Amino acid sequence: xxxxxxxxxxxxxxxxxxxxxxxxxxxxxxxxxxxxxxxxxxxxxxxxxxxxxxxxxxxxxxxxxxxxxxxxxxxxxxxxxxxxxxxxxxxxxxxxxxxxxxxxxxxxxxxxxxxxxxxxxxxxxxxxxxxxxxxxxxxxxxxxxxxxxxxxxxxxxxxxxxxxxxxxxxxxxxxxxxxxxxxxxxxxxxxxxxxxxxxxxxxxxxxxxxxxxxxxxxxxxxxxxxxxxxxxxxxxxxxxxxxxxxxxxxxxxxxxxxxxxxxxxxxxxxxxxxxxxxxxxxxxxxxxxxxxxxxxxxxxxxxxxxxxxxxxxxxxxxxxxxxxxxxxxxxxxxxxxxxxxxxxxxxxxxxxxxxxxxxxxxxxxxxxxxxxxxxxxxxxxxxxxxxxxxxxxxxxxxxxxxxxxxxxxxxxxxxxxxxxxxxxxxxxxxxxxxxxxxxxxxxxxxxxxxxxxxxxxxxxxxxxxxxxxxxxxxxxxxxxxxxxxxxxxxx
Amino acid sequence: xxxxxxxxxxxxxxxxxxxxxxxxxxxxxxxxxxxxxxxxxxxxxxxxxxxxxxxxxxxxxxxxxxxxxxxxxxxxxxxxxxxxxxxxxxxxxxxxxxxxxxxxxxxxxxxxxxxxxx
Numbered sequence: 001x002x003x004x005x006x007x008x009x010x011x012x013x014x015x016x017x018x019x020x021x022x023x024x025x026x027x028x029x030x031x032x033x034x035x036x037x038x039x040x041x042x043x044x045x046x047x048x049x050x051x052x053x054x055x056x057x058x059x060x061x062x063x064x065x066x067x068x069x070x071x072x073x074x075x076x077x078x079x080x081x082x083x084x085x086x087x088x089x090x091x092x093x094x095x096x097x098x099x100x101x102x103x104x105x106x107x108x109x110x111x112x113x114x115x116x117x118x119x120x121x122x123x124x125x126x127x128x129x130x131x132x133x134x135x136x137x138x139x140x141x142x143x144x145x146x147x148x149x150x151x152x153x154x155x156x157x158x159x160x161x162x163x164x165x166x167x168x169x170x171x172x173x174x175x176x177x178x179x180x181x182x183x184x185x186x187x188x189x190x191x192x193x194x195x196x197x198x199x200x201x202x203x204x205x206x207x208x209x210x211x212x213x214x215x216x217x218x219x220x221x222x223x224x225x226x227x228x229x230x231x232x233x234x235x236x237x238x239x240x241x242x243x244x245x246x247x248x249x250x251x252x253x254x255x256x257x258x259x260x261x262x263x264x265x266x267x268x269x270x271x272x273x274x275x276x277x278x279x280x281x282x283x284x285x286x287x288x289x290x291x292x293x294x295x296x297x298x299x300x301x302x303x304x305x306x307x308x309x310x311x312x313x314x315x316x317x318x319x320x321x322x323x324x325x326x327x328x329x330x331x332x333x334x335x336x337x338x339x340x341x342x343x344x345x346x347x348x349x350x351x352x353x354x355x356x357x358x359x360x361x362x363x364x365x366x367x368x369x370x371x372x373x374x375x376x377x378x379x380x381x382x383x384x385x386x387x388x389x390x391x392x393x394x395x396x397x398x399x400x401x402x403x404x405x406x407x408x409x410x411x412x413x414x415x416x417x418x419x420x421x422x423x424x425x426x427x428x429x430x431x432x433x434x435x436x437x438x439x440x441x442x443x444x445x446x447x448x449x450x451x452x453x454x455x456x457x458x459x460x461x462x463x464x465x466x467x468x469x470x471x472x473x474x475x476x477x478x479x480x481x482x483x484x485x486x487x488x489x490x491x
Numbered sequence: 492x493x494x495x496x497x498x499x500x501x502x503x504x505x506x507x508x509x510x511x512x513x514x515x516x517x518x519x520x521x522x523x524x525x526x527x528x529x530x531x532x533x534x535x536x537x538x539x540x541x542x543x544x545x546x547x548x549x550x551x552x553x554x555x556x557x558x559x560x561x562x563x564x565x566x567x568x569x570x571x572x573x574x575x576x577x578x579x580x581x582x583x584x585x586x587x588x589x590x591x592x593x594x595x596x597x598x599x600x601x602x603x604x605x606x607x608x609x
Contacts, residue, residue, distance in 0.1 A: 008581075024592060027599045 009067040012060070012079045015053040015087055016127045019094075022049030023120035026113070035113060042116040043102045049120065050094050057087045062479075066133065074195040078133040085334055085480035086130035086259045089341055093252045094123045096345045099455035100352050101244040107447060108358040110156050110242055118148035119248060126256035130263070135184045135194040138260045142180065142224065145256050146173050149249055153241040156358055165240025172223065172233040180220025186213030196268040204271040214269050214276055218283075221265075224257035225313045228287040235298075238306035243355055243362070246302060247348035250309045255337045258316055262330055266323045273324035277410075281321040285418045287314030292422040295429045301351050302362050304429060305344070308388060311426060312340055318419055319403045322410035329410060330481035332402040335474055339387070339395030339466050346459030347384040350377055353446050353456075361444060367433055368442030377446060378437045380460050385430040387463050390423050395466030402474060553605050557597065564593050 010017070026045060029038050061084050066075035097119060105111045125144030132138040150173060154166025184194060190206030190213055191199045203210045222230040238246045269276060291311030298304040316333050323329025354370070355361045371378035387394035400423060407416040466473055532539050571578070571586050578586075600606065 024595055027595055030602050031598050 006071065006076075007067065007069040009065060012065045012067045013077060013131070015057045015060075015091075016124050016131070018049055018053040018056065019091075019120050019127065020124035022046065023117045023124070025049075026117040026120070030113060038113045039111050042113055043098050046098050046116040046120060047095065050091050050098070050123075054088070054091045054095075057084055057091060060084050074133065074197045076134045076137050076195075077128075077131050079131055081480040082263070082330075082334075083127075083130040083259075085338075085477065086255065087127050089255055089338060090123055090126045090130075090252060093126075093248065093255070093341055093345065094119065096341075096349070096455050096459065097244060097248045097252075099451045100247060100345070100349045102451045103447065103449040104244050104352050104355075104452075105242075108156075108242070108355075110358070112155065115152070115155065118152050122146075122148040122152070122248075122252065126252050126259070129256045130259035132260060132263070133196050135187065135196070135199070135264070138264060139177070139181060139184060141256075141260065142177065145253060146177070146224075149173075149245075149253060152245045152248070153237055155245060156242050159358065161240035161359065162242065163240075165237045168233050169237045169241075176220050176223030176230070179216050179223075183213045183216030183218075183220055186210070186216065189213075196264065199268040200271065203269060210272070211275060214265075214272060215279070217264065218276065218279065221257055221261040222283060225254050225261065225316070226310050227283050227313050227317055228290040228310065229283075231287065231290065231310045231313075234310055235303045235306040238309070239300060239302045242358070243302065243348065243352050246305075247345055247352070250305065250348070251341050251344055254309065254313060254316075255341070258320070258333065258337060262320060262323070262333060265320065266330060270324060277321050277324050280317055281412055281415050284314050284317035284321055285415055287311070287317060288418055288422040292426045295426070298429070299365070300363055301367070301433070304364065305347065305351070308426070308430075309344065311422065312336075312344075312388075314422070315400060315403050315419060316340075318407050318412075318415055321412060321415065322403075322406040325411060326406045326409035328402065328406040328478075331474065331477040332399075332406040334477040334480055335402050335466075335470075336399035338473070338477065339399040339463065342459040342462040342466070343384050343387040343394070343396050346380065346456055346463065347388065349452055349455045349459065350381045350384070353377060353448050353452055354444065355447075356444060364433065364436060366442070366444055367436045368440035369444075370437040370442070370446075372441065373444070374446050374448070377448065377456070380456050381437060382434045383460060383463065385433050387467070389427045389430045391427075393464070393467035395463040395470075398466055398470035398474075401470075550608075553600075557600055557605065560593050560596055560600075564590065 022045065026038070026042055029041075029045075033041075060079060062081065063084075064078075064080045066078050068076035070076070098116070101115065105115060122145055125141050125146070125148075128137065128141035129145060132141050150166055150170040153169045154162050156162040157166075186209055187199060187203070187206075188194050190210035191202030193199060193202065203214075206213075219230060221227075223233075226234040238250065241249065265276065265280075288311055291307050291309075291314055295304050295307035295311065298307060316336055319329050319333035319336060321329075323333065351362065354366060356366075367381075370381065383394065387396035390397045390400040392398075400419075404416050404419055407419065532543065567589065568586070571582075
């Protein structure tokens with residue numbers, strides 16, 4: 001028996017290792033330091049780890065590497081501009097989550113030292129999602145992403161809502177993972193490999209087995225990104241989980257799901273595009289309609305933002321459906337997720353400032369009179385709501401513009417029409433928050449600490465920049481998308 | 492294609508027969524003389540006390556979880572031990588790191604007081 005070590009280039013996975021290592025370090029610190037001091041230093045340590053990983057990631061922009069190549073097989077990990085761009089999104093998500101958590105957790109009595117550790121572990125899984133070049137690694141990354149999130153959702157134990165949230169998320173997540181793995185198994189049966197280049201080569205001759213595999217993986221991804229009709233868990237989980245965890249999940253887990261979905265579907269299953277594009281387009285349309293229509297009747301801001309996040313998954317799915325027949329599909333999806341990151345985390349930051357106690361102050365009625373209590377925060381919230389609706393000059397408008405253009409280019413005119421109509425519908429519930437803030441009087445204190453205000457200021461700035469200068473940023477996403485697809489198509 | 496599955500079919504047929512046959516043969520051939528002592532539940536020779544449907548402490552699940560750490564460790568260390576002679580410095584380093592990460596998990600559980608019996 002001969003043992004051959006796979007070719008490994010540590011430099012490529014260093015950002016992931018830094019983030020995961022930071023989590024492991026936090027776990028170790030508890031042995032040597034008093035718990036209070038660990039809690040005190042954990043946010044700082046998390047920021048340092050994220051900053052180091054960010055610098056490393058930025059340095060890898062424009063380069064394409066593969067690593068973890070087993071003897072006589074294709075590499076397990078690929079790092080191209082696509083993965084680098086997504087890593088930037090994930091690291092920024094982590095950064096803003098830390099900023100909005102620092103003061104919130106002690107305030108609501110949830111300051112458990114595991115929080116930052118689990119967040120870092122989940123982030124490392126998200127980063128691997130974009131870098132995976134093998135279905136097995138996609139699954140591994142998916143689990144590394146999900147399992148810490150199950151625990152985070154139940155962080156405010158023994159609060160029943162939080163435990164319900166964790167249980168629902170865990171069971172539905174486990175089911176969807178099982179379906180996803182079944183899909184991988186069927187794809188392996190049809191193509192004889194789990195490596196994406198080999199899947200690409202064999203999938204068109206795979207027949208019904210390959211199609212069943214594609215369908216089951218679509219269901220698995222649908223659960224992770226909360227696309228209808230696999231969205232049932234989202235409102236309950238988002239409502240029950242602590243708000244900072246909801247903010248983290250609504251961006252991180254969703255973008256993580258789309259990261260792997262884009263790579264697997266657009267590249268490896270690209271040759272089956274004519275079969276899966278109609279399915280994804282229909283799912284996108286259902287998601288848009290359900291997300292936007294059901295959000296109207298939600299009295300709770302966290303449930304409203306949950307349905308809003310379902311709706312935004314629909315817009316990104318539009319771009320996914322467009323990405324086979326339009327060169328702009330993948331870049332539109334990347335731009336949309338980049339804009340969504342800032343807008344959504346900004347809106348959640350203000351929801352956190354308005355949350356008086358754990359689970360109190362999260363109803364829409366609590367936003368009455370916010371403009372009188374804090375004019376600047378109300379202005380920021382109004383701006384985020386405009387961005388989520390898609391009104392210029394905001395990042396949300398630019399994102400929707402690129403997505404609709406790609407959809408039209410791909411010839412999915414009916415889907416673009418559904419997208420535009422549901423966008424108009426979404427105006428009703430987003431602008432109602434603005435209406436409540438400015439037209440009513442209301443009581444309630446706001447918890448504004450420097451860290452949270454920094455997060456709000458930075459997200460407003462980023463949304464504004466993406467709204468005013470979308471062209472320059474779109475060029476960057478275009479480079480990210482093109483390079484990613486070239487490498488994949490070339491195998 | 493079906494030739495590959497013949498073994499599976501054979502296995503499906505044989506699998507219930509192998510454990511089933513001794514039980515049936517035992518019933519048919521063996522003498523059957525029950526009495527009170529013979530009907531008792533046998534565990535380790537000592538007479539049982541009370542009902543067997545007792546509640547176990549839920550804390551046992553944590554032991555099961557911690558046990559999984561060692562279980563996984565053992566499963567992954569076996570192939571490393573088998574290939575030890577041909578491994579380079581890098582592979583040894585990776586193994587040490589792997590064991591260290593598992594130990595980290597155990598140390599965390601320990602620091603949380605999981606190993607204390609309450």
